[in-house]
Amino acid sequence: MALKVENLNIEVELNNQVSLLELAAGNSGIVLGVPDNIMLSTLGIRKGKVLHCRGHQLFGGPVVVKTGDRQIALHRRVAEKITIQPI
């Protein structure tokens, strides 16, 4: 199965999906599944969005991602519940 990403104009094979927590710093991915949470949607973490992982904080701190030009810090427990297709 392939997923068409509109704004990037590319198609991505859906394989080896990971949770956002497993996405390494510097890598990007498309959001496939996200918990139903109004805060996440308003922060721009929605299905089909491209996320770029900026890094993981120490001491069990949050994951910092970029979506568009917005920078968001997500608690690890939240990041764990977001499914990502790496690109």
Added chain:
Amino acid sequence: MNKTILLMGAPNVGKSAIFNRLTGLNVRVANYTGTTVDYAGGAMKLGAEMIDLIDVPGTYSLCATCEAERVAVEMICGRSGSDCPRTTSSACCIDSTGVALEPDHKPCLIVYVLDAGNFEAGLYLLLQLLELEVPLLVALNRGDLAQEKGYLIDIEALSDQLNVPVIPTIAVNGEGIDQLQEQMLAYLNPERENPPEKPGIKATWENVEALVNRVFYKIQPPVSSKKDRWDQMLTRPWPGLLLAVLILAAIFAGIVGIGMGLRQFLLLPLFRGLIIPPLVMLVSELLPPGIIQNIFIGEYGFLVKGLEWPFTLVLPYVLSFYAVLNLVEDSGYMPRLAILLDGLFNRVGLAGSGIIPLTLGYGCGIPAIMASRSLSSRKERLIVTILICLAVPCISQTGAFISLLAARSAAVMVSVFLFSWLVMIVAGLILNRIIKGDQLESMVEIPDLLLPRLDGIMKKLYLRLKLYITDGALPMIGAVAVAAVLYETGIMAAWGRAISPLVTGWLRLPEEAAAPLVLGILRRELAVLPLLDLELTTLQLFTGAIVGLFYVPCIAIIATVAREFKPLFALFIFLLTTGLAFLVGGLLTRLGALFI
């Protein structure tokens, strides 16, 4: 009753800056989410009419995720918001389609502030509000920032799509404010021609994205990679944590250094040389020596100590603290520090954003406890409030510490602060276990780094200075006057004898040190300042400082706690701080005696 206009929008888009421009008032602004935690009302003249303009705390949707957002949701939806659970584990949501606004609550206009530099973030709430069919117009703010990022927003198309006027503004320098006022005025005119009815856009994310696609363009941004590189360095653990230590050290050094300079070279010569001597001369001419004269110019004479303490000991540090804090606040560094420390803060039951109220607490505890409203759970609010009351000295008290300790031994001063952090960590670990609450799952937006504007910083500093004179210095002069009366009439000495087992026996301080324990309830710094004139050993200085630090925060903070939480909780804070101050003070003095 005046007509009401609400100023609404997502967090950190500049609502308060626009509010200040429109009303000429001065509510607090800063570059992070959650600066406004309660609504602020202000009158503004629009045409011939007086209007109540209300600055509503920012929220991303009609679902409140913290106390501050709840204020916003209640503001627009009236009572329906107050049925929500106070804890926010389950977000308190209002379905915009089902709400019928109560007539009393219905504002005559909403000025909706959209951030052009973070365009999509505010659109969902905008569509929700449009569904409520309240008259609305859009201020598209921060156009300067959008330009810097290479954004182009088709304002006409946006206005056409939404069927409401859109006015571009830059609140920090006042651009577009006149046009905004004109449009607001046009809305108040009853004969205004309504725009032709158009089917509204339903508030869904699909529609938000469709709207963005129609009106928003990103052109190649001018070179901004330098800013991004800085951002990465500050936000990544390496070298971010090292930079954080350096920045915090620089902040501390800046506050102490600038404060000492102001005191030594400006305020001390001014008050000791020019202001106080003529007053003393005048009083000694007019009044015969005795109790009355002493109340004015004696030991605690409020024309001597009552001027020296607030203006030469505390004011320099008020100025230096807020100058530095304003700089840090406006730069957008605070949220970055918050995410660097988030993991560590989690262990004491807080999200990293708890650093913001804690930092504000080093200025004054009252705004700090108010600011805790933007934290997402009640547990976090309770922990932050207890920590502030317990071990965060306000800037007045810090000024007193510096005067008391820095001259004698810088090491003692540093150890007082280190000890306070140790106590906060231990208290946090304990509180995290005993206060029940949901697991932290923070999600926060990190605002853009901005170069602070000098005019903004100076304006905020001026407001602080004014606030300090009315709410800090004047009560302090009053408290010193009370002290003078108690001292000269012998009541203080009697009190000192009464509690001397505690003071001389347990804390091993001289009998006169009973005075600060009374005065400290009125004002936090007065728990320390009277110790200045006593001949104390270094260990006694340390004990006195520690007792003063943990002692009752001050009567105004206790009142704030009672108002924000419950009177019973305020009583608990009172007992906890007093008890711990004596317990720790007595133990430390014995422990210290083993080494010295």
